[in-house]
Amino acid sequence: MAEYSEKKAMASEGTAGAFEKAKLGIWAFLATELMLFGGLFTAYTVYRIRYQALFHEQHLHLNRTFGAVNTVILICSSLSVAIGIAAIKAGKLAVLKLCLAITLGLASSFLFIKYLEYSEHIGNGELPSSNLFFSLYYMMTGLHAIHVLAGMAALTTMLLLTNRGAFSKEYSTPVEITGIYWHFVDLVWIYLFPLLYLIG
């Protein structure tokens, strides 16, 4: 009996250790992600200072309403992920499933609005080749949209695993790691929205 509880203690210590390592792993990955976006943020800073008039004039072509709605959508999706993780830690599987489904729905609406924006710009002849501002706009929002897609793939995987009963009160590391990634996607948009849509 003593041996059993000792083993159990060791196993739970192992899980806790694995969780700590997984967290360091995702934060290290996010460091490389920040550097990936960092090049574009640097280019934005340099060109915005050099071509202020162009940036001011061109940023007025962006649809602020769409940008603001998408900001709200991502903030809500962050909340639903956070609530889902708190729920699984309390053993509430059904709440986690619901939250993951809501997050996926919000992520799809984000991409749908992005699609409406892109088609509006393309219809107006505002292409990546039009000028420096639109080059940066498409590159930055496009790279972000790829991250939204990657996040959706991860969230879908978590939803499937939850349905298979992979997670419980004791073990939910992959959901938490996916959550941290999803919040990062939200974080990038928190900067992209004012930089591209609001200040030119």
Place this chain on the structure above:
Amino acid sequence: MRAYKTYIFVWLTLLVLTAATVSVSYMQLGVFNAVAALIIASVKASLVALYFMHLRHEKELVWAFALFPIAFLALIIAGTLTDTLFR
């Protein structure tokens, strides 16, 4: 239950700050438009990192992993500007 309450409070704050950044952008403040937008965005980013990404419960090592790349990004931008601003 307390965790949910905190999250909902943070979420409401983020929505209020989003409304604030949109309203400020309609005022003519010159260079302070950019300053205000960046300050509000950074407050929002900190809230997301501290509460949603659980950074406030993390150990020093995780904090180091989170802050180190931000310092590097600042270095990259500042370093590039020392060149491009004075050509």
